[in-house]
Amino acid sequence: MEKVSRLKHVRVRVNGKEYEDVIESRMLLAHFIRERLGMTGTHVGCDTTNCGACTIIFNGRSVKSCSMFAVQADGAEILTIEGLAKDGKLHRIQEEFWNNHGLQCGFCTPGFILQSYWFLKENPNPTEEQVRQGISGNLCRCTGYQNIVKAILEAAKTRVEVPAMM
């Protein structure tokens, strides 16, 4: 393959800000966010879309950013973990992860928080079982999930309207 043909132009809006770049067409969205935009809160824990550490909000839905090419994000609106707190105030899901010891090493946490963000938009009043199903695309090796589930249920209880994403 000719190197020239691999290069593509991409324009995305991430956390409310416009970014433009010229990248190799094979570059994964997760790597684009980490390496080109310098937002390293999006983590890569596997290469098979099993772990969910790279979860972001893509045009309003949760997506595993290692399972997309960056070029597929052209024109998209993206929310990463860095964009969730507003004006120095944590999002209630972040607050509840903190309050309930919903993280230990913290590597999987950004993915869990963004998955929860999307899940609670879809299911504002979930049962524990629905929460467990809702985060079953994300893996955590430290917590045994009990406090993650508790954090999400607490976040659901706070009844604060989810602020418009962008």
Next chain:
Amino acid sequence: MSQVFGASVKRREDPRLITGYGHFTEDMVLPKMASAVFLRSPYAHAKIKRLNTEKAKAQPGVIAVFTGKDTESKLAAIPTAWVVTGAEVKATKYLPIAVDKVRYVGDPVAVVVAQSLGEALDALDHIEIDYEPLPSVIDQEKAMAQGAPLLYDDVPNNIALHWKAGGGDIEKAFREAEVTIKQRVVNQRLLPTAMETRGATAEYDIGSGQLTIWMTSQNPHVHRFLISALTGVPEHKLRIIATDVGGGFGSKIPCYGPELVVAWLAMKLQTPVRWTEDRSENYLATTHGRDHVDYIELAAKRDGTILGLKVTAYANMGAWLSTAAPGVPTILFGLMLSGPYKIRNIACEVFGVLTNTTAVDAYRGAGRPEATYIIERSIDMLAREIRMDPAEVRMKNFIPENEFPATVATGLSYDSGNYFQTMTKALELVNYEDLRREQAKLRAEGKLLGIGISSYVEICGLGPSSVVRATGFGLGLWESTTVRVHPLGKVTVFTGASPHGQGEETTFAQIVAQELGVKFDDVEVIHGDTDRIPFGMGTYGSRTTPVAGAAIAVSCRKIVDKAKKIAAHLIEAREEDIVLEDGKFHVRGSNEPSKTIAEVAYAAYGAGTKELPTGMEPGLENTTFYDPPNFVFPFGTHICVVEVSRDTGEVKIRKYVAVDDCGKQINPMIVEGQIHGGITQGISQALWEEAVYDADGNLLTATLADYAVPTAVEAPHYDLSQTVTPSPHNPIGVKGVGEAGTIASAPAVVNAVVDALSHLGVAHIDMPMRSDKIWAILKSKGIAK
């Protein structure tokens, strides 16, 4: 001032981690940074006949390609650090890049450095290599047999280690036995699966000659020590940084080849080099856990008294003896075979066997889960044989509370314990009597309910250096700290421990707040940077709080001693009359005049209105190297209740109760979190996880799509409780808790499943007890269709 020691304070690690601003190894980006990738062997055992890197070197973006022949003279073979005393340990030549021969699938044979990761990966395909496959051996029992393929010419029968331990008179125990139990049990191989894979980024500063390595490490100073010795970079010119580490579970203790290679590349190429494992590489090249085949013989009386335990263990060591590996199936396993019981006669023989698989080293619990599994399975088999309740058999054999410190047959001295208390509490919490009645009723209806108990004691807080060194470990296992009170009264703690999820930035600040009477928010805890902290041993083996935490308490107490002298001088009182209460130094019985630690610190740095006492050295800080007088021995009882589907063999955990005793708790919320995570890993071993190799040595579970890490759907809910039996020899009364859950839970689950099927004549089932296996058993008994 409210008591901060013992409170469930929210973690101070969390704000950065929940907002995406942590500092994990791969987050470090440096100008002109190149990417390194390794070509790894697809064969479990083969000779390298031809290796040509010329075409790869010519690929776009490629900076260099090196093979083992290039690195052989630059990087020494990595030795094991634990040459267990009394064991016949055969060293293995673990080369950072293989030369002439590969010994496991994943053995590195070349490294490519390119301007981008993509270019490096592309170039891998252009390395020409011819292998001559050799017969391989995967199973440890087969590897010991005559005629088995040999991994190393100088290790006959692939036996890398042979060790015996015990005490008492085992022959007599079996002569006197009224009942004996014999069973072979398999403790299957597991993949630690820290969510962050291993990685390293190295930068060489030509001007100063300093080499800095950001790497995924549980013990940065131990890595500096070994990397310095093996690369020749002087230790004062080598800096290891491991700020945030995404889990370790033992797998980030060892010294591995790629980190050495990356260090060398940064110097050789004079450009920063980064390498990060992908998940499959992590599964192939980062150490695995467990992998024992154990032959058990138990001698007992009909009344349930255990007379003796005899164990022959075949531990699969993989293709090289990893850093701590020899200590795992010996010291951490064989010496723990008495468990919480008075077993006067114990004999243990261990064979550590090399095979064409990834090396096995410490994985959460490291040896203690294997020992506990043997004891707890044996007790249940005995209970069944003599028709006694398994809880009763345990209580009959527990070391009584009034016998502590208790020396067991293997020679260890348990510090403190109250095993009846945790058992009693667990039985109450689970409603044991009711459950047994329900079980009988359900059985009559043909339904399968099982109750499994597991009582454990573990050795942690490694350890007294004299004892640890006597076992053959290459370093003492003390811990260091510097506690620095700044002139305006804020405090920085530098710890040699290296937490990676365990929350010690929080709990250590709690210790300091308590000891110095300062605000929790005024204490900062620094770890994971060899240029900032004193030489430290790191975080593993549930040692961080009992050893590093104790070091901090000792430092604080020394600071308080000096602060009292200064305070006495400032308020013109006698030093011996000064007390520290609620953050203020004053004369006993009189709250005023008083000085806060901030006022004392101000004076200590010569900033006060009054000179320091004549002859007193300025400053207010202390460095302590704390060497614990003994190990600590946490304990507890877990009870698991399972329902087994007659039709599918699926095991459902209905209830899980854990009563743990880790001595005094600094932060109960963090203690609970450690237990939740620990239990989950043990349950997962019991039910799902298994690293599977095919006969040719291919790892069939080499991705997260194939290896069964549980999700929130499989993980059950846990009901936790605790008792508090402080460690008498530890200055803050703490024990460790990082591994307790994992040690206790696998036998609890297995005992429960076997209990559910025991009336069908099932005495033992090997892990993992996946539904297909249970279904086959039920089918053979005519239960499942």
